[in-house]
Amino acid sequence: xxxxxxxxxxxxxxxxxxxxxxxxxxxxxxxxxxxxxxxxxxxxxxxxxxxxxxxxxxxxxxxxxxxxxxxxxxxxxxxxxxxxxxxxxxxxxxxxxxxxxxxxxxxxxxxxxxxxxxxxxxxxxxxxxxxxxxxxxxxxxxxxxxxxxxxxxxxxxxxxxxxxxxxxxxxxxxxxxxxxxxxxxxxxxxxxxxxxxxxxxxxxxxxxxxxxxxxxxxxxxxxxxxxxxxxxxxxxxxxxxxxxxxxxxxxxxxxxxxxxxxxxxxxxxxxxxxxxxxx
Amino acid sequence: xxxxxxxxxxxxxxxxxxxxxxxxxxxxxxxxxxxxxxxxxxxxxxxxxxxxxxxxxxxxxxxxxxxxxxxxxxxxxxxxxxxxxxxxxxxxxxxxxxxxxxxxxxxxxxxxxxxxxxxxxxxxxxxxxxxxxxxxxxxxxxxxxxxxxxxxxxxxxxxxxxxxxxxxxxxxxxxxxxxxxxxxxxxxxxxxxxxxxxxxxxxxxxxxxxxxxxxxxxxxxxxxxxxxxxxxxxxxxxxxxxxxxxxxxxxxxxxxxxxxxxxxxxxxxxxxxxxxxxxxxxxxxxxxxxxxxxxxxx
Numbered sequence: 085x086x087x088x089x090x091x092x093x094x095x096x097x098x099x100x101x102x103x104x105x106x107x108x109x110x111x112x113x114x115x116x117x118x119x120x121x122x123x124x125x126x127x128x129x130x131x132x133x134x135x136x137x138x139x140x141x142x143x144x145x146x147x148x149x150x151x152x153x154x155x156x157x158x159x160x161x162x163x164x165x166x167x168x169x170x171x172x173x174x175x176x177x178x179x180x181x182x183x184x185x186x187x188x189x190x191x192x193x194x195x196x197x198x199x200x201x202x203x204x205x206x207x208x209x210x211x212x213x214x215x216x217x218x219x220x221x222x223x224x225x226x227x228x229x230x231x232x233x234x235x236x237x238x239x240x241x242x243x244x245x246x247x248x249x250x251x252x253x254x255x256x257x258x259x260x261x262x263x264x265x266x267x268x269x270x271x272x273x274x275x276x277x278x279x280x281x282x283x284x285x286x287x288x289x290x291x292x293x294x295x296x297x298x299x300x301x302x303x304x305x306x307x308x309x310x311x312x313x314x315x316x317x318x319x320x321x322x323x324x325x326x327x328x329x330x331x332x333x334x335x336x337x338x339x340x341x342x343x344x345x346x347x348x349x350x351x352x353x354x355x356x357x358x359x360x361x362x363x
Numbered sequence: 364x365x366x367x368x369x370x371x372x373x374x375x376x377x378x379x380x381x382x383x384x385x386x387x388x389x390x391x392x393x394x395x396x397x398x399x400x401x402x403x404x405x406x407x408x409x410x411x412x413x414x415x416x417x418x419x420x421x422x423x424x425x426x427x428x429x430x431x432x433x434x435x436x437x438x439x440x441x442x443x444x445x446x447x448x449x450x451x452x453x454x455x456x457x458x459x460x461x462x463x464x465x466x467x468x469x470x471x472x473x474x475x476x477x478x479x480x481x482x483x484x485x486x487x488x489x490x491x492x493x494x495x496x497x498x499x500x501x502x503x504x505x506x507x508x509x510x511x512x513x514x515x516x517x518x519x520x521x522x523x524x525x526x527x528x529x530x531x532x533x534x535x536x537x538x539x540x541x542x543x544x545x546x547x548x549x550x551x552x553x554x555x556x557x558x559x560x561x562x563x564x565x566x567x568x569x570x571x572x573x574x575x576x577x578x579x580x581x582x583x584x585x586x587x588x589x590x591x592x593x594x595x596x597x598x599x600x601x602x603x604x605x606x607x608x609x610x611x612x613x614x615x616x617x618x619x620x621x622x623x624x625x626x627x628x629x630x631x632x633x634x635x636x637x638x639x640x641x642x643x644x645x646x647x648x649x650x651x652x653x654x655x656x657x658x659x660x661x
Contacts, residue, residue: 158560175563182564188557192579192656201575205566233656253565 103169104256104289106132106155110164113150124150126316127164130308134256137283137290139300140308140317141346143357147315148293149261155291156182156259168257178206181250181288183260188246189234195245196221196230202253220248223282240271247279251286258283260292264299273331276302280329297346301339302329309349312357319349444626449633452626466634468610469600472528473642476535477596484540484592485585488547489577492554509541513599517606531603531611538599539592546588550581583657586650590643597639612638 113125124147132138140148153159154166157176166173168180176182181202189198196217203213221227224244226237234242243263250258264272276299283290294300300307301323309319325338333339427447429440444452456462491498513534520530558576567575578585604613616631 156560156564158563176560177564178566180564182561184557184561187555188561190558190562190575190579192582193575201562201567202565205562205568205571235656249565 104134105169106130106257106289106291107167108132108151108155108164109167111151111154111161111166112163113147113154113159114162123314125154125161126311126314128316129164130317130320132289132291132306134289135287136306137280137292137304138306138308139292139294139304140310141294141297141300141350142310142315143312143350143354144295145357145361146310146312146353148295148310151310151315152259152261152291152293155257156180178202178253179255180257180259181253181255183243183246183250183258183263185262186239186242186266189242189249191234193233194230195226195232195234195237198234198245199249199252202249206253216252217248220252221245223251223285224248224278238271240267240275243267243275244278247282251282251288256288258288258290260290262293262295265294265296272299277330279303280327284328297343297350298334301325301342301346302331302333307342307346309346310353312353312360318353319345321345442625444629448626449629452624452630456627456630462615465610465612465615466638469604469612470638472532472535472604472611473593473596473600473638476532476600477539477593479532479536480539480543480592480596481589484543484588485547485578488544488585489551489573489581491544492548492551492581493573493577505541505544508537509545513538513602517602520603521607527607531600531608534603535596535600539596542591542595543585543588546584546591547581550584550588551577553584554580579653582650582653586647586654589646589650593643593646594639597635597642601635 108128108130110127110129111125112123112127114121114123116122128151140151142148150159154161155168155173157173157180160174171179173180182188189195190201193201196214199220200213200217203216204210208216218227218230221230224247226241226244226248229237229241229245234245237245246263264275267275280303292300292303304323307319307321307323308317309321310316311318321342323338323342325333325336325342423446426443427445428434430443430445433441435441487501491501516534516537517530520533521527524530524533554577558580559572562572562576600611601613601616604611605617608614612631612634616628616635619625619627619631
């Protein structure tokens with residue numbers, strides 16, 4: 085057993101300061117060419133400060149995942165650019181940890197090997213990568229399950245492993261693409277609280293995509309509401325709820341006010357999206 | 364099955380009695396007979412083994428009767444040696460060192476050709492599945508050459524290669540290569556794209572992508588391809604050995620035909636069958652540990 089505490093947390097006050105600032109500058113994303121061209125994201129500019137928890141909220145198919153994929157480096161913007169800490173994003177990298185909706189753990193590796201994978205790719209030795217993996221598995225409460233295969237775990241547990249895996253590289257930005265979308269309501273709430281705890285500990289910037297209004301308000305400092313396709317940000321809403329947050333806050337006037345505001349936009353956009361799809 | 368049914372009845376009966384009103388005479392509850400279990404109350408595998416043994420015994424009996432009665436209705440049994448003669452030939456050959464040389468030579472050829480087919484076939488398949496240009500470059504060759512049977516390659520192989528040994532290995536290799544490549548392609552194509560993206564964000568290089576994602580994702584399909592490839596390797600080898608060579612179990616069989624040692628023909632054939640089965644089983648045994656994760660997925 086190696087010194088776990090050593091990896092407990094990179095001193096976020098120093099190492100993360102000034103890290104994880106995302107600048108999306110006049111980004112516009114079009115798929116296909118000519119007559120088949122389909123604009124997924126309309127020209128969008130947004131800055132996400134270091135350490136912020138930001139949710140992108142929008143109806144399904146609005147291009148919110150596409151926008152996130154541009155930050156992740158999976159999609160190259162047709163116009164404009166994305167920079168993280170001043171660095172132009174051209175491909176995926178270890179500075180941006182990704183958490184996907186589901187089934188993104190390697191099924192042929194054990195839970196432990198999955199989490200140790202990032203550090204191994206970063207050139208860490210077997211022993212060091214292993215103790216990092218144990219630290220993060222411990223943090224998400226799954227150290228006991230290290231030797232299991234992902235398929236032996238429930239959906240919620242798999243997602244916690246996914247979060248541990250993304251964090252094991254100490255990314256400055258955590259990108260989460262509807263990570264709790266496939267979970268049941270109870271598990272989802274638990275996962276949200278869990279995530280906020282981890283985030284508080286780490287202080288990384290989080291960009292979180294969801295179509296669930298409550299989830300967005302409960303988690304974020306800022307909610308970016310996206311329009312139906314082609315997506316663009318139509319509302320940048322600050323959530324002034326105090327932290328730490330708990331489920332009780334759903335009755336707080338600030339919460340209700342924010343929810344009304346989001347729903348106003350979302351409803352109109354969902355309706356538009358629905359009509360667009362039925363054309 | 365029948366045990367379960369019985370248990371549920373034992374439970375159900377009192378419930379029905381309790382729910383009857385007091386003034387009603389409880390009628391005798393007729394228990395439906397549990398479906399009769401077939402034949403013997405032996406474990407499943409014993410039943411299967413028993414059927415297999417019986418099946419083989421019946422086959423041998425028909426063969427024996429057919430060849431001793433010299434049946435000749437369409438299929439001509441009159442020139443086929445009876446099982447007893449084949450047994451005699453077997454007993455004679457198992458003490459002959461030459462017989463083992465034939466077997467050893469064949470095994471060596473298959474192993475060499477098969478190893479070559481794996482080393483070249485798996486990477487080719489992986490690359491073809493993931494790269495359009497490589498795929499387009501290789502696919503026409505694979506599509507055109509694949510249906511050509513091993514026997515048809517023999518004349519050209521003899522002309523192409525310096526020694527008989529190398530042409531036999533070439534033919535055997537071709538037999539194993541195509542099933543391995545095709546299975547690798549179809550396995551690698553099923554790689555979930557989200558896994559590739561996940562490892563990319565974790566800092567994996569292109570090589571790591573193949574090693575940690577695409578190869579393991581294709582492995583179940585590859586291992587099926589290896590088993591098929593092993594089978595094809597054996598029958599390609601036999602084709603090669605029949606035409607040329609001085610050793611090998613295929614040569615042994617063909618030589619027995621030329622010299623009219625009919626019991627040896629059958630012995631040779633049975634040996635080939637046994638070797639093919641054993642090596643396919645060996646492949647399954649070797650790949651099983653790598654597929655351990657799959658059993659957990661169900």
